[in-house]
Each structure stands twice: as C-alpha cells, then as structure tokens.
Amino acid sequence: MEDQVHDFIRLFASIFLEAMPFIVLGSVIAGFLEHFIPARWFTKIIPGNRPAAIALGCLLGLALPMCECGIVPIMRRLLRKGVPLSCCVAYMMCGPVINLIVLSSTLVAFAKYTGGWQMTALRGGLAFLVGFVTASIIDRMHRKHGNELLLPLARPGVGPDPDAEEMKGSFLTKIGRVAETGMHDFIDITVFLTIGAVLSALCNVLVSKDTVEELGNRSPALSVLAFMGLAIILCLCSEADAFVAASFSNLPPAPKLAFLVLGPMLDLKLYFLFTRVFGRRVIWTIVTSVIVQVFVYSMVVHYLMDPSIGSVLPPSAGD
Amino acid sequence: MGHDHAAHDHGGYYVDQLCSLAACAALAVISVYLHVSGQLEFLAPEFRAPVLYGGLALLVLVFIRGVTLWYQVGRTVAHMHDHSHDGHQHTEECDHEHTAACDHDHSQDCGHDHAGVPIRYAVLVLPIIAFPLFLGGGGLSAKAAIRNMAQGATEDKQVAAKGGGTIALTLRDVQQTSYSPEKRAALEGRKVRIKGMFAQIDAQRFSLFKMRITHCVADAIVMDCRIISTVPLTKYRDKDWVSVEGQIEFHKLVGRDKYVPIIRLTNEADIDFTEPDASEYDYS
Numbered sequence: 001m002e003d004q005v006h007d008f009i010r011l012f013a014s015i016f017l018e019a020m021p022f023i024v025l026g027s028v029i030a031g032f033l034e035h036f037i038p039a040r041w042f043t044k045i046i047p048g049n050r051p052a053a054i055a056l057g058c059l060l061g062l063a064l065p066m067c068e069c070g071i072v073p074i075m076r077r078l079l080r081k082g083v084p085l086s087c088c089v090a091y092m093m094c095g096p097v098i099n100l101i102v103l104s105s106t107l108v109a110f111a112k113y114t115g116g117w118q119m120t121a122l123r124g125g126l127a128f129l130v131g132f133v134t135a136s137i138i139d140r141m142h143r144k145h146g147n148e149l150l151l152p153l154a155r156p157g158v159g160p161d162p163d164a165e166e167m168k169g170s171f172l173t174k175i176g177r178v179a180e181t182g183m184h185d186f187i188d189i190t191v192f193l194t195i196g197a198v199l200s201a202l203c204n205v206l207v208s209k210d211t212v213e214e215l216g217n218r219s220p221a222l223s224v225l226a227f228m229g230l231a232i233i234l235c236l237c238s239e240a241d242a243f244v245a246a247s248f249s250n251l252p253p254a255p256k257l258a259f260l261v262l263g264p265m266l267d268l269k270l271y272f273l274f275t276r277v278f279g280r281r282v283i284w285t286i287v288t289s290v291i292v293q294v295f296v297y298s299m300v301v302h303y304l305m306d307p308s309i310g311s312v313l314p315p316s317a318g319d
Numbered sequence: 320m321g322h323d324h325a326a327h328d329h330g331g332y333y334v335d336q337l338c339s340l341a342a343c344a345a346l347a348v349i350s351v352y353l354h355v356s357g358q359l360e361f362l363a364p365e366f367r368a369p370v371l372y373g374g375l376a377l378l379v380l381v382f383i384r385g386v387t388l389w390y391q392v393g394r395t396v397a398h399m400h401d402h403s404h405d406g407h408q409h410t411e412e413c414d415h416e417h418t419a420a421c422d423h424d425h426s427q428d429c430g431h432d433h434a435g436v437p438i439r440y441a442v443l444v445l446p447i448i449a450f451p452l453f454l455g456g457g458g459l460s461a462k463a464a465i466r467n468m469a470q471g472a473t474e475d476k477q478v479a480a481k482g483g484g485t486i487a488l489t490l491r492d493v494q495q496t497s498y499s500p501e502k503r504a505a506l507e508g509r510k511v512r513i514k515g516m517f518a519q520i521d522a523q524r525f526s527l528f529k530m531r532i533t534h535c536v537a538d539a540i541v542m543d544c545r546i547i548s549t550v551p552l553t554k555y556r557d558k559d560w561v562s563v564e565g566q567i568e569f570h571k572l573v574g575r576d577k578y579v580p581i582i583r584l585t586n587e588a589d590i591d592f593t594e595p596d597a598s599e600y601d602y603s
Contacts, residue, residue, distance in 0.1 A: 003460035003461075003462045003463070004460075004462070006453075006457075006460055007459050007460050007462070007463045009449055009450075009453045009454060010361050010454070010458075010459060010536055011459075011536060011537055012446075012449070013361065013446075013449075013450055013454055014361045014362060014535035014536040014537050015535065015537050016446055017350065017353070017359070017362060017370050017450075017535075018362060018366055018534060018535045018537075020346070020350065020370065020373050021369035021370055021372060021373030021376075022369075022373075023373075024373045024376050024377050024380075025373070025376075028376065028380070175383065176383060176384070176386075176387035179380050179383035179384040179387065180384055180387065182380050183339055183340070183343055183380050183381070183384050184339065186343065186377070186380070187339050187342060187343065187439065187443070188439075190346070190443065191439040191442045191443060194442050194443060194445060194446060195442060198445070200537070201537075204537060205463070208466045208467050208470075209467050209540075210466075210467055210468060210469050210470060213577075214471070214575065217574070217575055217576075234537060234538070235537065236534070236537060236538050237534050237535075237538075239534065240533040240534035240535070240538045241538070243533040243538065244533070244538045244540065247540045
C-alpha cells in the first residue's frame with residue numbers, strides 16, 4: 001500500500017509538473033490575445049468559406065505549435081474574439097499532433113522500425129481527418145444552437161466593437177490586465193489539470209501496460225480499443241507518446257495509430273479541461289466523434305496496411 | 320452577458336483574488352524549489368528547466384497582479400473616503416450604492432467569473448501540500464516495475480552455450496536485442512554481464528530491471544531481464560543494485576509474439592551487489 005501511494009504521488013507529480021509550464025505559457029498568451037489583439041484581426045484572416053476555415057484551423061499547429069494543455073486557455077480567448085467555434089475545435093484537435101515538433105518526434109520514435117515515414121504520415125493524416133470531421137459536426141451544431149453551446153466565459157462579445165473595453169487603457173494598464181487574465185486562466189485550467197492528473201495517476205497505478213498489450217493480442221478490434229483506452233488513461237504529452245507506442249514493437253500499426261491519434265485529442269485530463277470551455281452537448285459530441293472515427297480509421301488501416309509497418313526492425317538496423 | 324453589479328461583492332472579489340495570488344505563488348515557489356533541490360528525477364532532463372521557467376513566469380505574474388491589486392485597493396479606499404460629489408454628502412441614509420472604483424467595466428461580460436469558488440482552491444491544496452511533503456527522492460517502486468513486466472509463462476527451451484568472452488551489456492541493449500530475430504540469434508548462448516535493480520516477482524521468479532522514460536515517469540517503460548538461478552537469492556531485496564553474469568537466452572512468451580530475455584545463474588559468484596547508477600531511470 002505504501003509503495004502504491006508513493007508511486008501515485010510520483011505519477012501525479014510527473015503529469016502535473018510536465019504540463020504546468022505549458023499552461024502558464026498558454027495562459028500568458030491568452031492574456032495577450034485578450035488585451036492586445038482586437039477581434040477584427042481574426043475576422044480578417046479567417047476565410048469566409050467554412051470548410052477552408054476548418055482546414056486552416058487543422059493546420060494552424062504548424063505555425064502555432066502548442067501542447068494540448070496550453071491550447072485550452074488560448075482557444076477560450078480566441079472564441080471570445082469571435083473566431084468560429086469550428087476553427088477553434090479544429091485547432092484544439094489537430095494542433096497538438098500536426099506540428100513540426102510532434103511529427104519529428106514521431107519520426108524519431110519509429111526511425112528504427114520499418115515504415116517510420118508511413119507511421120508519421122498516417123498519424124498526421126488521420127488526425128487531420130478526425131479533426132476536420134469533428135469540427136464540421138460542431139459547426140452544424142453551432143449553426144443550430146448558437147453560443148449556448150459554450151460556457152459564458154468562452155462566448156464571444158456582442159456589438160460592432162465587442163472587445164473595446166479590453167483594448168482600452170495604457171500599455172501598463174493592459175499589462176496589468178494580462179496578468180489578471182493570465183492568472184485567472186491558469187487557476188481555472190490547473191484545477192481541472194489536477195483532477196485529470198489524479199485520475200490518470202490512479203489508473204496508472206492500477207492498470208498494467210503489459211495487460212493492455214496482452215488484451216490487444218486477442219483480436220484486432222480489441223487491440224485497437226485497448227490502446228484507445230490506454231491513451232485516454234495515460235494522459236501523455238503528444239511529444240512523448242510516440243516513444244511509448246513504438247515500444248510495443250510486436251504489435252501491428254493499427255492499435256499504435258489509434259493510441260497516437262486519440263491521445264492528444266482526448267484523455268482524462270483533457271476531458272476536464274473541456275468542461276472549462278464547452279457545454280456538455282459539445283463535449284459529448286467531440287468525445288463520440290473522436291472515438292468512433294479513430295476506431296473506424298484504425299480498423300481500415302489494419303485491413304489495408306502492411307502489418308509490419310512501425311513494428312519490424314529492418315535487417316540491417318543498428319542500435 | 321451582463322453582470323449584476325448590485326449583487327457584486329467587492330470584498331468577496333478581493334478575497335478571491337488574494338486566494339488566487341496565494342495559490343499561484345505557492346505553486347510557483349514549489350516548482351522552483353523542486354528544481355533547485357534536484358527532486359525532479361521523475362522528469363527527463365530537458366523537461367526540468369521548463370518547470371523552473373514556468374515557476375519563475377508564474378512569480379512574475381503574481382508580482383504584477385499583486386501590484387495592480389494593491390493599487391486597485393488603494394483607489395477603492397480613496398473613493399470610499401471621498402465623501403462628496405456633485406454637492407452630495409454620503410451618509411448612511413443615501414439611497415444609492417457607494418461602489419468602489421473598479422479597474423474593469425462591469426457593464427458587460429468581462430470574461431472573468433468573479434464569484435469566489437472556494438472548492439477550486441481546495442483542489443489546488445493537493446499539489447501544494449503533497450509535492451513538498453511527500454515527493455522526496457527515489458523512483459517508482461519495484462512493484463510498479465513488476466506490474467508492467469511481461470508476466471506470462473515462457474516456452475521452455477535448451478540453449479547451447481557459445482564460446483567467447485563475457486560481454487558487458489546494458490538492459491537497454493538486451494531489450495533492443497529481444498525485438499530482432501537476427502540479434503537474438505547472434506547473442507543467445509553467450510555469457511553476458513548486466514547491471515540493474517533486483518526485483519523479486521514471486522517466490523520462484525526474479526528480475527533485473529530499470530525504468531526508461533522519455534518525458535516523465537507516466538510514460539515509463541520497463542527494461543527487464545529475468546533471472547533463472549540455481550543458487551539462492553534471499554540476500555537481495557527489491558531495488559538493490561546488482562551485477563549479474565550468466566548465459567543469456569530469449570524465451571518466447573506462451574501465446575504471444577514477444578521474447579523475454581533471461582539470464583541463467585549457476586554460481587553464487589555470478590551475482591553481487593554493485594554501485595548504483597547515477598539515476599534509477601534511463602532517459603532517452
């Protein structure tokens with residue numbers, strides 16, 4: 001029992017402290033967005049055509065890389081600036097995967113195995129597809145239900161100049177407001193990070209990765225589902241999860257892809273962070289859409305792709 | 320969405336702001352302290368500096384917010400002491416509310432939830448108290464490693480000994496070798512020396528292990544090598560650092576396409592205590 005408590009504290013601390021600097025960064029950026037960037041800038045750069053806007057949101061991570069924790073406070077402020085909900089959802093889903101840092105780390109993790117490039121391309125491509133479809137569904141919901149889908153803290157302002165008050169004041173006054181907004185967002189997000197990290201650490205203590213792997217050997221569908229469950233429980237950073245997935249070297253690519261695509265989009269910690277932005281209807285739509293799509297696409301990969309991709313060492317591979 | 324200004328309690332607002340300042344300051348100080356005292360072993364080296372920078376950035380935020388809040392309170396006190404405006408004297412019989420001078424406009428949604436929610440500070444007490452008091456040094460327990468080891472039975476086989484001298488290997492070398500049929504065939508039967516932490520899986524099974532982490536201990540993978548010994552191993556306890564010398568074999572797990580490295584000991588001199596590595600973790 002003492003060992004389990006000891007392990008729990010360490011796991012909780014590792015998840016919490018790894019995420020915390022990025023939440024500070026995201027909160028400070030969110031503060032600057034709120035008080036220095038007027039809403040009309042965003043309405044100018046976002047394409048009028050909705051599918052194009054969603055596609056832009058999916059690829060925004062290439063210009064603004066941010067981990068899944070730091071994205072949430074930024075996204076809340078972007079929503080208040082009038083950036084369409086669908087674009088924000090697309091960025092939230094895809095930003096933590098489709099960025100140069102994560103794609104590079106995926107390539108490095110699978111470099112020793114056959115088809116490292118294919119695994120990286122599949123991860124990026126499937127993430128784009130899941131993000132695009134999910135954001136499109138959310139867009140249709142938003143056209144029907146409007147801003148009641150969002151928490152009041154995330155709703156855009158009204159009127160021709162909705163952020164006139166936030167933009168007022170001297171530079172020092174605005175810096176003070178940035179600090180107030182940043183601190184508020186940091187506290188708000190960190191509370192739910194704490195809850196998610198506690199649950200993840202508990203699951204880590206109780207569930208063995210080897211058990212999940214063994215479960216996965218029984219059938220392709222069970223394998224994919226088991227690794228999707230593992231991704232939700234472990235709450236890993238999107239830069240590190242590629243190395244964890246690569247370590248299951250005797251498994252085909254489908255469950256590993258499910259792990260790599262689902263994890264940055266949905267895990268225990270992220271679920272609680274979503275509750276600070278979205279209403280319940282949006283959260284469950286996102287959860288359902290992501291889980292169903294990741295499962296279906298992973299099964300398609302299982303039946304269409306070479307099972308040795310991302311698994312087998314090339315004959316001449318060194319250490 | 321508008322704000323009900325009449326119902327807004329500035330006293331409650333300031334208490335909430337002070338609690339926010341205290342919570343942020345505490346988390347910032349703890350982050351800096353853990354980094355400076357070297358207690359971040361459970362994070363990969365490249366992720367320790369961000370903890371320090373995050374803590375320092377948070378301290379800057381706390382300082383700026385503290386100064387603006389102090390100034391805000393000062394303006395509030397000054398306003399409350401200004402007893403006249405437009406020829407009107409403020410007395411207790413006035414029929415309008417004497418509001419403090421806010422530095423934000425309550426006439427529209429200002430993007431903050433001003434209601435103090437004490438429960439969120441109760442949640443934050445957990446990391447604030449747990450980390451400085453209970454973290455300490457040391458890595459994950461041997462039980463955590465054993466739980467994540469491949470536990471199933473292995474197919475029994477006889478492996479002929481190969482000639483050549485003893486090869487010194489790391490647990491990482493052994494793990495990588497177990498993935499490759501060619502490397503397994505080349506190494507199997509050779510005499511090797513491996514260093515790691517001892518773990519007793521059960522009454523009959525033992526293992527050498529080390530945890531390999533990429534970012535943090537939540538993504539830790541166990542690198543292990545089972546020990547089959549004809550000599551008693553009772554003097555070794557979990558997480559004792561030992562050096563083991565013996566014939567290496569790779570046995571397939573029953574029902575799975577996975578190979579477990581095994582080292583055979585036949586002599587008491589083949590295993591002994593050794594100097595621990597600089598860290599319990601292998602960072603890669």
